[in-house]
Amino acid sequence: MGRDGVLRQLLVLTARQALGRRRMLLAVLAGCAPILVSAIYRLAGGLEYESWTAGLLDNLVITTLLPLVALIFGTSVLGGEVEDGTLVYLLIRPVARWQIVVAKLAIAAVATAVIIGASAVVAILISLPGAAGPGTAAAALAGVAWGALVYTSIALALSLVTGHALIVGLAYVYIWEGVVAGLFTGTRLISVHQYVLGVTAALDPTQPSLLPWHLGPATSLELGAVVAAGATLIAIWRLAHFEVAERG
Amino acid sequence: MSPMGGPGSPIDAQPPGPSVSGAGPTVATSAGGSIYDLGYQHYDGRRLGRVYAFRSLYTHGLAASFGIGRSARSKVVPMGLFAIALVPAVVELGITALAGDLLQPVRIENYFSLVGTVMLLFCAAVAPELVGRDQRNHVLSLYFTRALERRDYALAKFAALLTAMLLIALVPEIVLYVGSALVRSDPIGYLREHLDLPGPMLASALVTSLQVSTVALAIAALTPRRAYATGGIVAFWFIADGLGTLIASAQQGGWTRYGILLSPSLVGDGTVNWFFGSAGDEVLRRADLPGWWYVIVALALAAAAGAVVLRRYARIAA
Numbered sequence: 313m314g315r316d317g318v319l320r321q322l323l324v325l326t327a328r329q330a331l332g333r334r335r336m337l338l339a340v341l342a343g344c345a346p347i348l349v350s351a352i353y354r355l356a357g358g359l360e361y362e363s364w365t366a367g368l369l370d371n372l373v374i375t376t377l378l379p380l381v382a383l384i385f386g387t388s389v390l391g392g393e394v395e396d397g398t399l400v401y402l403l404i405r406p407v408a409r410w411q412i413v414v415a416k417l418a419i420a421a422v423a424t425a426v427i428i429g430a431s432a433v434v435a436i437l438i439s440l441p442g443a444a445g446p447g448t449a450a451a452a453l454a455g456v457a458w459g460a461l462v463y464t465s466i467a468l469a470l471s472l473v474t475g476h477a478l479i480v481g482l483a484y485v486y487i488w489e490g491v492v493a494g495l496f497t498g499t500r501l502i503s504v505h506q507y508v509l510g511v512t513a514a515l516d517p518t519q520p521s522l523l524p525w526h527l528g529p530a531t532s533l534e535l536g537a538v539v540a541a542g543a544t545l546i547a548i549w550r551l552a553h554f555e556v557a558e559r560g
Numbered sequence: 561m562s563p564m565g566g567p568g569s570p571i572d573a574q575p576p577g578p579s580v581s582g583a584g585p586t587v588a589t590s591a592g593g594s595i596y597d598l599g600y601q602h603y604d605g606r607r608l609g610r611v612y613a614f615r616s617l618y619t620h621g622l623a624a625s626f627g628i629g630r631s632a633r634s635k636v637v638p639m640g641l642f643a644i645a646l647v648p649a650v651v652e653l654g655i656t657a658l659a660g661d662l663l664q665p666v667r668i669e670n671y672f673s674l675v676g677t678v679m680l681l682f683c684a685a686v687a688p689e690l691v692g693r694d695q696r697n698h699v700l701s702l703y704f705t706r707a708l709e710r711r712d713y714a715l716a717k718f719a720a721l722l723t724a725m726l727l728i729a730l731v732p733e734i735v736l737y738v739g740s741a742l743v744r745s746d747p748i749g750y751l752r753e754h755l756d757l758p759g760p761m762l763a764s765a766l767v768t769s770l771q772v773s774t775v776a777l778a779i780a781a782l783t784p785r786r787a788y789a790t791g792g793i794v795a796f797w798f799i800a801d802g803l804g805t806l807i808a809s810a811q812q813g814g815w816t817r818y819g820i821l822l823s824p825s826l827v828g829d830g831t832v833n834w835f836f837g838s839a840g841d842e843v844l845r846r847a848d849l850p851g852w853w854y855v856i857v858a859l860a861l862a863a864a865a866g867a868v869v870l871r872r873y874a875r876i877a878a
Binding site: 353388 | 580593633636637641644677678679681684685787788790792794795798801802803805806807809810811814815816819865
């Protein structure tokens with residue numbers, strides 16, 4: 313079996329690990345929350361579709377669910393192997409370590425983007441009747457996909473740097489992005505939340521967008537790319553220097 | 561209680577068994593066969609009992625919550641979160657020292673809304689360590705063979721987490737309260753003027769700590785895996801928050817305003833506002849529910865979560 317065979321096997325294995333477990337169930341349940349709340353909103357005969365949908369997208373999907381699911385997937389695809397001691401069996405295969413990182417990252421990012429993206433699209437189509445629905449849904453999907461990539465790359469790097477990757481990631485998301493970025497405006501430059509909002513708001517057909525965005529789309533893409541690339545490089549560096557004997 | 565001899569004394573023969581090889585301290589022989597007298601002795605000392613075991617588990621749990629008695633690495637997260645909870649109080653004292661009473665962004669009444677997230681993250685980091693490690697290492701049977709009962713184990717862990725939560729909730733507020741007096745030229749006068757603060761401070765800290773620590777413990781007790789427990793606690797809390805806020809904002813008035821009761825953070829805010837008699841922010845004012853409802857809902861959630869914990873430990877395979 314050649315290297316490509318091993319790499320394909322790695323992708324399939326990771327996908328199965330991510331999809332087959334309780335983790336997936338938790339993620340799908342979380343993804344149902346926006347759909348449920350949209351249905352309740354329409355049943356209650358709510359008005360002001362645009363601003364309520366912007367609230368749904370910002371408060372529930374982009375601020376809460378996206379980082380949460382991305383962190384859970386991102387820290388577990390490689391972190392789970394470290395914790396279970398099965399990483400050794402991966403490292404002895406004839407695959408370059410950077411390829412392992414990229415394969416794991418791809419699965420985590422795609423799984424997050426699909427679950428949260430689908431949930432956002434369905435929820436928006438329910439809560440926003442009329443012509444604006446599909447456009448806003450597409451904008452949300454793009455933003456969520458971008459955020460999924462950046463958040464999972466950070467989470468993956470954290471899982472190779474610290475044993476408390478999930479809690480450190482959550483502290484970053486809910487303390488830095490949630491509290492500090494609300495008080496000190498300048499820190500929004502280093503907030504993935506703002507990169508997601510920047511991309512979504514730029515594509516949103518409701519102009520000016522009702523989302524609380526502060527960065528333009530170009531800045532959001534550039535800074536997001538820098539963060540994702542930096543985190544991935546750190547992850548590759550950590551894995552390249554991972555001593556097989558280190559954790560049994 | 562048959563008296564047993566010391567090491568080396570002969571023991572009456574048991575039914576003959578297979579002969580044992582290996583070096584033992586003494587071999588007692590008789591007609592029927594031989595067994596080893598390993599020198600086991602009866603314990604005649606004072607039995608410290610259930611209360612002592614409970615207290616030991618509680619103090620150990622409380623110390624372990626902050627990483628005391630554990631490696632430096634496991635101190636980083638709890639101590640770091642504790643320090644973050646203190647930051648607003650220290651900043652406020654700095655502002656008051658420099659600028660006087662001109663602006664007071666951080667007050668005891670709104671402290672919970674600033675550190676509620678820190679309390680949750682502390683629980684999400686600590687509760688899985690507190691109850692997950694014993695499940696992961698399969699040592700629960702060792703606890704349950706002692707004087708400690710299953711219910712005691714659960715209650716001791718809960719008491720430890722609740723105390724840790726109360727420290728996180730109260731220490732910064734006490735620092736702010738005492739500090740606010742000390743930065744002023746008339747500390748006694750300040751304290752006398754604000755005698756109404758400590759009561760609501762204690763009551764609201766107790767209710768909010770009860771709510772967050774029972775919920776965290778209930779989720780953490782259900783799984784030995786740390787990542788699932790941490791993720792589950794944070795997911796439950798923030799998803800419930802998001803649902804509650806969005807449902808509450810679906811209509812002006814109407815039945816959806818009760819949706820606010822789904823959000824544990826807003827229920828916590830409502831509880832604090834009721835105890836301090838303050839109005840609260842826009843979401844709470846629009847819902848316009850009686851303040852004591854929030855206290856009842858917070859206590860009901862705590863009771864339900866507590867029941868989950870007790871039920872789990874009544875049935876868990878040790």
